[in-house]
Amino acid sequence: MTQNLNDAKTIALDRMRYTKNTFSSRMCYLAILFDVFYFVSIYESDVGNWYYQWLIGVSIVYNLVFMLISFLASEGVKNYKAGYGYLQFGLGIGQLVRIFILPNLAHAAMTKQVIDKKQVEVPVMQDGQYFLVIALLIASAVCCFAAGVVAVKRSRTLAAYNASLEKA
């Protein structure tokens, strides 16, 4: 079941039969990495007990689930399984949605702090931290999308190529 390997495009296609989709897989790992940075960055502000609420529990659990599924998907996309590509796409959407939950709420919420012996109201999450965590979530989402799109595209291409080989 070998194809006549004359042009570069066919060779590149044929190569996919023996090489892994490492690009998508690495994008999954990168998405996990940005998520971890997001997760550790969110507690940077010293804001008393605002974060001690049910939402942070859900966020912790979601982080664990995200990391686990992304890691599993990284293996799936590595082996050109389109389903894991779609899954990664869904996780990317989830990362974008998260921007509007904890970071937005923390940025909008106000808390009292003593500054120069005066009690003043300040946002729970300052602008600098807010933009940082948003950037991290967007970066994580972009990695998920890239992993998903490339995985689906390559999986379909490989499936079509394998089908053409079967016919030949």
Next chain:
Amino acid sequence: MANISLQHLDKIYDNNVQAVYDFNLDVKDGEFIVLVGPSGCGKSTTLRMVAGLEDISKGKLLLDGKDITTAPAKDRDMAMVFQNYALYGHMTIYENMAFSLTLRKEDPNVIHKKVLAAAEILGLTDQLNKKPKQLSGGQRQRVAMGRAIVRSPKIFLFDEPLSNLDAKLRGATRREILLLHKRMNATMLYVTHDQTEALTLADRIVCMSMGHVQQVGTPLELYDTPANLFVASFIGLPPMNFFDVTVGDGELKGKYFTYKLSDAQKALLGSYKGKDIVLGVRPEDIATGGDIKVDVFSNENLGMSTLVHGSLCGAKTADAQITCKLRGWCDYRQGDGVAVQFKKVHFFDKETTNAIR
């Protein structure tokens, strides 16, 4: 492919142990050279010096006339196949074969073509997506060879590549190596302690002992005209029988037999008259129907031939032991007497151990 010249190579380790003494060899383009000898004779050390894995203590190593004595292994353009395959367990067969080219940052499409071509030669096309642990020993060794082939090196080096395989697989892989050599016409240096591999594969054999080259020649030369007692005893299975004899007037007088010399043999041994020499006779050069008496103590049927182990005139001493390889199926029992004759013999100087020619 390339010529390689090993000139007066010595290997002396830091603890002053000398493993190789004055090794000289010119390997021609496309030649298959086998280094053979018992364990510890320096054959692997020599190969490793050629590969650049061991420093050369003295002497020169030339590749196509260029001195590469001190060149690092990576710059020598040689590929080595090891006894233990040395495959990466976490990589697929394809990745294992492509690895060295990937490190060189070659074009992935070129790598792909080379890997597929090598896999085709070695019959590994269907195994490319598997991991090494899913393959048999013979297939793993073929992968190791494939990894060498894709590099298109000037010289192929094999360090006992078949030693880990069972007898049947060893035979099959040996034939594959031979076919590979014919197909690629590559210059190959092959180390083994197995004389069968040496005799079947080599264009020329280098027989070594204790770090010294004993004889360099074609397989037939080593078998037919061994240079000394060591080569005579090492090449040939079962090994040659040796007997101490005294050169008499037209005959050799042994402790248990007398051997009549032909005119040519008389002339050859003229200067040894009255002296002790060693008479060598290969088991397959012994036939029934002579005047030398052998008392059988075991009989091994091999199908086409029979190995008869016995002693001359029933003597129990070590110097009376003899092995005969007789044609056909024989059914001798312990204690049976067989009369044999020596069809072809070899003479060796007792002092120098060199062949008398």
